Amino acid sequence: GNSVTQMEGPVTLSEEAFLTINCTYTATGYPSLFWYVQYPGEGLQLLLKATKADDKGSNKGFEATYRKETTSFHLEKGSVQVSDSAVYFCALYGQNFVFGPGTRLSVLP
Amino acid sequence: DSGVTQTPKHLITATGQRVTLRCSPRSGDLSVYWYQQSLDQGLQFLIQYYNGEERAKGNILERFSAQQFPDLHSELNLSSLELGDSALYFCASSGVRGTGYTFGSGTRLTVV
Numbered sequence: 620g621n622s623v624t625q626m627e628g629p630v631t632l633s634e635e636a637f638l639t640i641n642c643t644y645t646a647t648g649y650p651s652l653f654w655y656v657q658y659p660g661e662g663l664q665l666l667l668k669a670t671k672a673d674d675k676g677s678n679k680g681f682e683a684t685y686r687k688e689t690t691s692f693h694l695e696k697g698s699v700q701v702s703d704s705a706v707y708f709c710a711l712y713g714q715n716f717v718f719g720p721g722t723r724l725s726v727l728p
Numbered sequence: 729d730s731g732v733t734q735t736p737k738h739l740i741t742a743t744g745q746r747v748t749l750r751c752s753p754r755s756g757d758l759s760v761y762w763y764q765q766s767l768d769q770g771l772q773f774l775i776q777y778y779n780g781e782e783r784a785k786g787n788i789l790e791r792f793s794a795q796q797f798p799d800l801h802s803e804l805n806l807s808s809l810e811l812g813d814s815a816l817y818f819c820a821s822s823g824v825r826g827t828g829y830t831f832g833s834g835t836r837l838t839v840v
Contacts (some may be wrong), residue, residue: 642764652826653828655829661833661834662730662732662831662832662833663771663818663820663829663831664831664835665731665828665829665830668828671794675737705837712828715773715776715784716761716773716829718770718771719774720771721770721771
């Protein structure tokens with residue numbers, strides 16, 4: 620079946636550091652790929668998505684590119700802020716949604 | 729406001745009791761999904777309804793049940809509650825295939 624693997628956290632960075640959170644997937648067909656973010660005490664919010672190979676999703680300075688050849692959808696941000704501290708979930712949609720385990724990011728001032 | 733409404737926000741109850749969690753999907757969304765999020769299990773898919781019918785079932789215990797009503801709101805019923813059922817319960821709704829979920833803010837259930 621479909622599955623999503625993402626790097627285990629927690630990830631701790633200093634403000635303005637570069638962020639990469641790795642995500643790889645296993646799926647049949649051509650799923651859509653998503654990143655969701657969960658801020659403390661809140662539900663999950665859609666951060667960005669990509670629906671086909673080589674698409675780049677972007678939002679709030681975050682980017683991820685759908686790489687079919689490496690079955691990856693790594694999340695990147697050039698300069699993180701304290702307010703980016705949250706849990707990030709990679710997900711795919713084939714016949715249904717499958718979420719990764721989440722990666723907790725802490726950004727220190 | 730995401731458009732998905734969950735009530736109540738917090739619930740504290742005793743072991744052995746039964747509770748009902750409610751979810752109103754975003755306007756126009758026909759699918760409703762329930763998830764359980766606990767510290768040790770992560771985000772676990774429980775069940776999906778589409779336009780009133782059960783569409784998919786995940787790691788849902790037999791003590792748990794759900795339904796979706798004609799007005800598309802959904803209820804998740806949890807019975808014979810155990811301490812380990814303490815978790816955040818999220819509802820999500822979706823519209824067109826592949827466009828993504830919209831999550832509610834969750835119900836935090838504490839079983840004491």
